[in-house]
Amino acid sequence: xxxxxAVALLAxxxxxxxxxxxxxxxxxxxxxxxxxxxxxxxWNDCRTGPGDEIGAQLHAAGARCAEVxxxxxxxxxxxxxxxxxxxxxxAADPGRRRGALLINPGGPGDPGRVYAPLLKEAEPALAARxxxxxxxxxxxxxxxxxxxxWPIGDYVRSTGHDRRGFERIAAEARDLASRxxxxxxxxxxxxxxxxxxxxxxxxxxxxxxxxxxxxxxxGTYLGAVYMQLFPRxxxxxxxxxxxxxxxxxxxxxxxxxxxxxAALKKWAGWAARHHDRYRxxxxxxxxLATVNRIDRVAARDPLRIGRHRVxxxxxxxxxxxxxxxxxxxxxxxxxxxxxxxxxxxxxxxxTSAPSLEEGLAYLSSPETDGAGSARMAITCADGPASxxxxxxxxxxxxxxxxxxxxxxxxxxxxxxxxxxxxSPAEPPTLIRNDVPALxxxxxxxxxxxxxxxxxxxxxxxxxxxxTVRGAFRHLVSxxxxxxxxxxxxxxxxxxxxxxxxxxxxxxxxGTPAR
Numbered sequence: 001x002x003x004x005x006a007v008a009l010l011a012x013x014x015x016x017x018x019x020x021x022x023x024x025x026x027x028x029x030x031x032x033x034x035x036x037x038x039x040x041x042x043w044n045d046c047r048t049g050p051g052d053e054i055g056a057q058l059h060a061a062g063a064r065c066a067e068v069x070x071x072x073x074x075x076x077x078x079x080x081x082x083x084x085x086x087x088x089x090x091a092a093d094p095g096r097r098r099g100a101l102l103i104n105p106g107g108p109g110d111p112g113r114v115y116a117p118l119l120k121e122a123e124p125a126l127a128a129r130x131x132x133x134x135x136x137x138x139x140x141x142x143x144x145x146x147x148x149x150w151p152i153g154d155y156v157r158s159t160g161h162d163r164r165g166f167e168r169i170a171a172e173a174r175d176l177a178s179r180x181x182x183x184x185x186x187x188x189x190x191x192x193x194x195x196x197x198x199x200x201x202x203x204x205x206x207x208x209x210x211x212x213x214x215x216x217x218x219g220t221y222l223g224a225v226y227m228q229l230f231p232r233x234x235x236x237x238x239x240x241x242x243x244x245x246x247x248x249x250x251x252x253x254x255x256x257x258x259x260x261x262a263a264l265k266k267w268a269g270w271a272a273r274h275h276d277r278y279r280x281x282x283x284x285x286x287x288l289a290t291v292n293r294i295d296r297v298a299a300r301d302p303l304r305i306g307r308h309r310v311x312x313x314x315x316x317x318x319x320x321x322x323x324x325x326x327x328x329x330x331x332x333x334x335x336x337x338x339x340x341x342x343x344x345x346x347x348x349x350x351t352s353a354p355s356l357e358e359g360l361a362y363l364s365s366p367e368t369d370g371a372g373s374a375r376m377a378i379t380c381a382d383g384p385a386s387x388x389x390x391x392x393x394x395x396x397x398x399x400x401x402x403x404x405x406x407x408x409x410x411x412x413x414x415x416x417x418x419x420x421x422x423s424p425a426e427p428p429t430l431i432r433n434d435v436p437a438l439x440x441x442x443x444x445x446x447x448x449x450x451x452x453x454x455x456x457x458x459x460x461x462x463x464x465x466x467t468v469r470g471a472f473r474h475l476v477s478x479x480x481x482x483x484x485x486x487x488x489x490x491x492x493x494x495x496x497x498x499x500x501x502x503x504x505x506x507x508x509x510g511t512p513a514r
Contacts, residue, residue, distance in 0.1 A: 011082075011420075025442075030058060031385035032077040037204035041066045046087060054114045059118030063087045063134075065253065068205055070138070073189050073425065078183075078388045080219050087113040087121055087134040092127055099235055100208045101130035101496070102199060104137070105480060106217030108382075109375035111141030115338040116282060116481065119214070122479040123489075126496055132210065135202065137195045137222075139186065139374045144378055147188065147370025149178040153362050154372035155416055157315040159298055159396060160410035166393050166408075170415060177419035180373055187422035190374070191381035193429055196226040211233035212418050212496065216480040217241050217448060221248045222438075224431045224460060236496050237437040241445055241479045244452025245431035249383020254395075255449050256320075256410040263323045263446035263472040264291065270331045278335040280342060282342070291319075291338065294345045295405060303344040306352050308360040316409040321359050324447050327483040376416050376492035383428045384415035392418060402469045417464035420482065434462040438502075440488050441465075442510070444472035447454045457505075466491045471510040485510060 048063035058065060065087045065409070071078040091097035093243030103115045116134035120127035139146035155176055169239040180187060180463045183463050199222075203211040212235040214221040220239035239414035247255060268287035269278045281287035299312035309317070318341075322334040333355060340353045367373065386392065393416060399407040437460050441453045450467075456467045468476050468485050478484035478494050 006070075007017075007240045008013065013261040028213065032072075033074075033201065036070055036077070036201045038276045039041070039069060039205050041068060041086075041205050041398070043088065045241075046168045048250040052390075054111075057114060057117055058087050058134075059101075059140060061120055063116050065113065067113045067142075068198075068202050070201050071185065072136040073195065074197050075425075082138055082144040082186075084138055084144075084202065085113055085136045086202060087116045088096055089116045089127060089132040091129055091131050092120075092124070093129060096129055097130070097131065098129050098131050099210065099212055100206055101126065101202070101214060102135060103213040103221035103479070104135065104213070104215040104222055105139075106215065106220040106373055107140075108378040109137060109140045109144075109371065110218075111136040112219075113141060115317055119479045122484075123493070124186055125324065125493060129497060131206075133202070133206075135199070138198055139190050139377060140371065141369075144369050145416060146183055146186055147367070148176070148183065148368075148373035149315075150176055150373050152372065153365050153367050155275060156413060158319040159393075159412045159415075160408060163224045163393070165313065166396065166412070167261045169412060170389055170418075173412075174416040174419045176290060176373070176376070177416040177421060180286070183377075184422040187377050187420070189424035190376070190377040191424060191426065192222045193229070193413045193426055194381075195222055195378075196229055199226055200230050200470070201245045203233060209233075212236040214479065214492075215240065215479070216475050216477070216495070218243055218248075218252075220448070220456065221245060223432065223437075224456060225429045226429050227435045227437065227460065228429050228433055229234055232302050234435050236499060237435075238477070238492055238495060239437060239439045239456065239463075240480055241441045241448045242439050242453040242456035243448050244455045245429075246455060247452060249385070249428060250379055250385035250414040252379065253410040253413040255452060256447060257399065257406040259444070259446040259449040260320065260406045260410070261403070263326070263444060264288070264319060264473045265325065265330055266444065267323070271335045271424055271463045274335065278337065278339045280338055290342055290455075293404070294341050297345040298341075303341060303427040305340065305344060305350050305360060306357050308357060308364060310344070311464065314363060315341070317457040317498065318356070318359055319408060320406070321362075322474075324445070325481075326444075326472040329482070331463070346431070349468075358414060375413070379414050380417040380422075381424050383424065387418055389415075389418055389463075431456070431459040433460065435460065436501060437463040439463050439465045440468075440476050442468040442471035442473050442476050444470065445474050446472065464503075466502065466508060467505070467507045468510040 043064035047055035067083040071077045113134040116132045136143040220242040269284045275282045302309035302311040477483045
């Protein structure tokens, strides 16, 4: 989004962190942050009670947990504070320990504490050499959670086929935004800029001169913001499936439509080869015609799937949740779900469909932990959104012909930001520096499209890029995906363990699903 980039402040690469941070900063030699950076971290048992599954998983892996105090507003370090929950798995080989590696799975707003043991399991060589740090970003998980008590678990809705459908979804977005009005003091400070500063307070409190990082999806933008604000604090950063840095904020989903359609077409070819089992069509074109028919039927009369109803506002969201994985198992699961929906579209009574019901419950059940509203708070704090609802409708209409199924979803996925009760505290960060980093991703990624990954690579001019060619998956490194690529993992391991970036950008062949 050019408008986002235009209002960002440029920070010169390579300068000290206090100078690199654009936007308002407190006066004083340390910005008034000494008491935060020098705080003593008290590590405790991660288990908070008998029902704490994440705590039990962390404990079983040998992790310890703590809370780090940070300013709510870094321009006012003497003002209110929030707590950031972290986990730590100390290096299994302390004699060869080389530092701290913080991991962030993206989201935006996915809690990250649990990823410390996941990395230990997936990449034991990294866990041997690094203290692995998991973090629940501010306002998520156990980090001073932000909960607007939405009546739905997350805002992922298509506006449908016409103006009436758009107005319905816009009214829902307005209602969701209004439910966050009581938290407007926090909302402006949910951005990646604030979380990157939290990361640097954590680094300082750990006593680490520099920080290494493994971030996926939105976590790549968070990592890039940290690189821009604190270039001298960066050790070895790996960004998996990079977000276009100019698209971060309310418009981050807008580019997805054509790439989701390409991934759907790839899956449809697989489904056609398995027509004898799923009966969705014997050619790619016929499978896609079946998908479009399901959408049309759902628009006329919502499909009944157990206790849930699937209409044209929800159906594209089901596809969005499933696309981004291209392994045999993932393709089979999507085909099985589409078979159930196709049967329902032909009038069959579906009393139970466990895999579908899980996703539908996620989309429709009231939120309990604030995950959906926190994710929207982060998105709306990362950049400006048009307050003219007509702009959003005109954008969808302009792309309806070339993005008929996914455009009304991806171009409205952050519509609550148009009604958000608070504006961002700061302009977005313009990413432009030459700090070394490794970027890995897939050429057919439908959620962080490849042109955006390339844009991140250009913005981080000191980076190298490893691309899995012909793969239609989102996230490619072992800790984040069920279909890892040995070529990618070798490159990640060489960089994080030995500091060796590829001499040039490279490609991995990838193994497409059969």
